[in-house]
Amino acid sequence: MTATVIDGREIAKKIRKEIYDEVVSLKSKYKVTPKITTLLIGDDPGSKLYLKLRDNACNKVGITSDHLEFDENVSEDEITAAIQNLNNDENIHGILIQYPAPSHISQDTLMSSIDPKKDVEGFHPYNMGRTLLGNESIVPCTPLSVLTILEHEEVDLKGKDVCIVNHSNVVGKPLAALLLNRNATVLVCHVFTQDSKQYTSKADVLITGAGVPKLITPDHVKKDAFVIDVAIIPTESGICGDVDFESVKEKAGKITPVPGGVGPVTIASALKNMIKTYKNCFEDA
Numbered sequence: 041m042t043a044t045v046i047d048g049r050e051i052a053k054k055i056r057k058e059i060y061d062e063v064v065s066l067k068s069k070y071k072v073t074p075k076i077t078t079l080l081i082g083d084d085p086g087s088k089l090y091l092k093l094r095d096n097a098c099n100k101v102g103i104t105s106d107h108l109e110f111d112e113n114v115s116e117d118e119i120t121a122a123i124q125n126l127n128n129d130e131n132i133h134g135i136l137i138q139y140p141a142p143s144h145i146s147q148d149t150l151m152s153s154i155d156p157k158k159d160v161e162g163f164h165p166y167n168m169g170r171t172l173l174g175n176e177s178i179v180p181c182t183p184l185s186v187l188t189i190l191e192h193e194e195v196d197l198k199g200k201d202v203c204i205v206n207h208s209n210v211v212g213k214p215l216a217a218l219l220l221n222r223n224a225t226v227l228v229c230h231v232f233t234q235d236s237k238q239y240t241s242k243a244d245v246l247i248t249g250a251g252v253p254k255l256i257t258p259d260h261v262k263k264d265a266f267v268i269d270v271a272i273i274p275t276e277s278g279i280c281g282d283v284d285f286e287s288v289k290e291k292a293g294k295i296t297p298v299p300g301g302v303g304p305v306t307i308a309s310a311l312k313n314m315i316k317t318y319k320n321c322f323e324d325a
């Protein structure tokens with residue numbers, strides 16, 4: 041039987057409705073409109089497109105979103121000074137950095153410069169540490185989006201075999217922690233994994249984000265598994281993911297498409313995090 045295709049746009053719509061209602065009630069409580077600022081360094085067209093999508097999503101739920109744009113030759117000191125100003129500005133309730141940043145600027149320095157309570161992306165070592173310790177507060181948006189999809193589909197993670205193909209700091213590592221916190225048995229593959237198929241093909245839930253088109257074929261998938269494709273790969277024929285969708289959907293039980301799967305839920309998850317940082321500015325974090 042063909043897999044159920046998960047509609048990420050529908051899930052995102054539901055989240056946006058919940059957030060809209062919450063923003064209305066929080067605005068009447070705090071008498072201030074939530075406002076977030078994104079720092080954009082350089083002129084990457086992909087980043088500009090992503091910012092536009094995020095601005096639209098923010099506007100729809102009543103969050104004000106603005107940007108600080110910097111030339112790609114800006115110094116690290118100038119950027120960290122700008123972040124410090126935003127940390128101290130009581131009219132700003134959340135801060136994001138649009139990656140990629142130029143190579144002369146350390147991502148670690150940027151992430152660590154943001155006040156953890158305003159850290160919309162959850163990358164600050166304090167927030168990452170809380171995620172790892174099972175005391176989750178602000179969790180990175182893409183792992184949160186995967187978790188949201190699993191929760192939406194009522195997957196009980198306890199005791200499930202989950203395989204993640206990605207061990208980056210933004211996807212695989214925090215996602216592994218979130219899944220362990222929910223008592224799944226987690227296996228993480230990466231480029232040095234020898235024969236990743238032997239692991240992926242045993243997983244009840246397979247989450248992949250390698251950025252390699254058609255990496256995951258039916259041989260990699262257990263029958264009736266839940267396959268979640270995080271990758272977003274631009275190709276001449278449009279955007280695709282890691283999964284060879286047409287063949288894998290004949291074997292999987294549930295599957296997320298690209299586009300229209302994890303991506304829209306990730307943008308909605310960023311909105312969820314903005315609400316958290318907004319509340320942090322008025323309540324003890």
Ligand SMILES: NC(=O)c1ccc[n+]([C@@H]2O[C@H](COP(=O)([O-])OP(=O)(O)OC[C@H]3O[C@@H](n4cnc5c(N)ncnc54)[C@H](OP(=O)(O)O)[C@@H]3O)[C@@H](O)[C@H]2O)c1
Pocket residue numbers: 182205206207208209210211212229230231232233236249250251252255270271272273302303304306307
């Ligand atoms: N849907 C969304 O909302 C969303 C959000 C963020 C990112 N993404 C997409 O997700 C993908 C990953 O993003 P990222 O920032 O995590 O990228 P990344 O830092 O390049 O990470 C890719 C990961 O995949 C592993 N990998 C690469 N080729 C592999 C292979 N052949 N077999 C097994 N593992 C392999 C890499 O291993 P090594 O570390 O050992 O090289 C790394 O852990 C990208 O396509 C990105 O566009 C989507």
